[in-house]
Amino acid sequence: DDNAVKKPKIHVSVFERISQGILGYAPGNIPATFEVVDNQGKHKKYDAIPHLVNNAIGNMAPPSLLDQSASHITARRILHLVFLIYSLFTLYWLVRGDLADPNVGLFGTLKILVSPDGLLDKVVALFWDHKIFIFVGAVIFGCSVYVRKRMERIFSEFWSKLRSELEELLSEENKTS
Numbered sequence: 391d392d393n394a395v396k397k398p399k400i401h402v403s404v405f406e407r408i409s410q411g412i413l414g415y416a417p418g419n420i421p422a423t424f425e426v427v428d429n430q431g432k433h434k435k436y437d438a439i440p441h442l443v444n445n446a447i448g449n450m451a452p453p454s455l456l457d458q459s460a461s462h463i464t465a466r467r468i469l470h471l472v473f474l475i476y477s478l479f480t481l482y483w484l485v486r487g488d489l490a491d492p493n494v495g496l497f498g499t500l501k502i503l504v505s506p507d508g509l510l511d512k513v514v515a516l517f518w519d520h521k522i523f524i525f526v527g528a529v530i531f532g533c534s535v536y537v538r539k540r541m542e543r544i545f546s547e548f549w550s551k552l553r554s555e556l557e558e559l560l561s562e563e564n565k566t567s
Contacts, residue, residue: 397423398421398424401427402426402428404417405439405560408552408553409553409556409557410557411550414546416545416550418541418545419455420455422444424440426439438559439559442552442559443552447548450548455544458544462537462540465537466537469530476526476527483516483520484503484512484513485499485502485503485512488502
């Protein structure tokens with residue numbers, strides 16, 4: 391909508407990849423209306439595939455994969471903000487002593503941070519002396535993975551129900567070409 395695209399075009403390879411279950415590919419951001427295209431333009435099944443997908447989406451409550459995972463999206467945004475704050479706090483904790491030292495100052499602190507050994511030494515010392523940083527980082531990471539997996543499960547369950555029908559539509563198309 392922001393770019394005035396009335397009917398987005400989705401390449402048929404997206405649906406081929408979904409139907410084959412390659413690496414668990416299960417997108418969650420399929421628009422309500424779309425057209426299926428191939429390298430020559432409109433795909434032969436340009437109406438059948440959207441009809442199949444929209445019927446399945448229409449039978450859901452709420453009627454969108456993104457709406458179904460809205461709470462997970464919000465949680466991921468919050469976790470992203472928490473991770474950003476954690477990272478800034480950790481960075482501050484790494485350099486607070488150097489910034490207070492008039493012999494090192496800001497330039498010396500930056501020089502230490504950009505040198506790989508200097509930064510690594512500081513991070514190891516910080517984590518060795520303050521294990522809470524490891525614990526908090528691991529909790530943030532673990533929560534992020536958990537929420538992402540929950541979203542993936544919603545998307546995967548939706549597409550797994552359509553996989554055989556998509557495969558059949560695409561194989562029919564290959565037989566007629």
